[in-house]
Amino acid sequence: MSTLVELWVYLSGSPLLWLTATLVAYLAADAVSAATKRHPLANPVLIAVILVSGILVITGTAYPAYFAGAQFVHFLLGPATVALAVPLFRHLPQVRRALIPMLVALIVGSLAAIISAIVLAKLFGLDRMAMLALAPKSATAAIAMGIAETIGGDPALTAILVVLTGITGAIVVTPLMNLLRLKNYAARGFAAGLTSHGIGAARAFQVDPLAGTFAGIALGLNGLLTAILVPVVLKWVAD
């Protein structure tokens, strides 16, 4: 028994354990997603997060100890973002053709994201701190947290809302687009990336390479535009 405890103490202190747990949980989640033919509800991010969180609760592991291992996976978000240039270059002809619809949808969508968050926050009687945390939630986490900080919101709360928006969009996008009878994968992907940043883009890449490409463009452009628009819109509608 004591050797088992010693083994646990040794393993739980090394990055290997939680790095492996993250990879294995994702592979299991991805297998479920594949087995359900990529059903939107079988979202691999959601399943893997639930699996890992369950293990952390059972083993009484704190998040910093987990992140010491998982950070190697988290780190790859940077290079993956850079890698978005590759599908963008490959689909350049389609992107050029769709340039104007794309840019108009960017402005309309970005404004819709900020205004709907502020208006709904008021409608539901949420306080100003909640409203400030909600306003930038469609931007990618790093940008959204930066915006929250500059407008006096809570970056930690914003980070949570960003991830929730990401997972919600990744689950909702396919059934919603089918309901709207939208078959244009550029439009579907662009909406997924604009609304739900990287997690939406991950879903889009799962469905179709063109959708993924437009999702990648949307997440880059909307991150930038949200940073510009949130302070302006707040001044304009918040009071």
Place this chain on the structure above:
Amino acid sequence: MLAAIASLFVCQLAGETAVRALGLPVPGPVVGMVLLFTLMLMRAPLPAMLGDTADGLLRHLSLLFVPAGVGVVQHLELLGNTGLRLITVVVLTTVIVLAVTALTFEGLARLMNVGDLESGGVKKPDGGRPE
């Protein structure tokens, strides 16, 4: 493979440096993406495996959000007693923004006769399972 990974890192590093030096309001990796895209447009000599490496990373983009997602679950108490209302607002705005964005895009694409954007070509037969 190694050269391809290195080129992604170099672009990211250059992006991070530019963001810090110029005080840009975007994350370094986004600037890195613009840089790599510019290099590709200029037909700069890039590692042959760059395409495969990028595909490999992007195929498992979902994996990369797992650590952040776990962090969110661990800090759900930050939502406080307004949690249910916050989540309701998130779901509603997400649906609204998805619909508004896609309908605007599609409406204009039709109006301007942009042409077939229905699919990005050959889908992976197994839906992109890991190897």
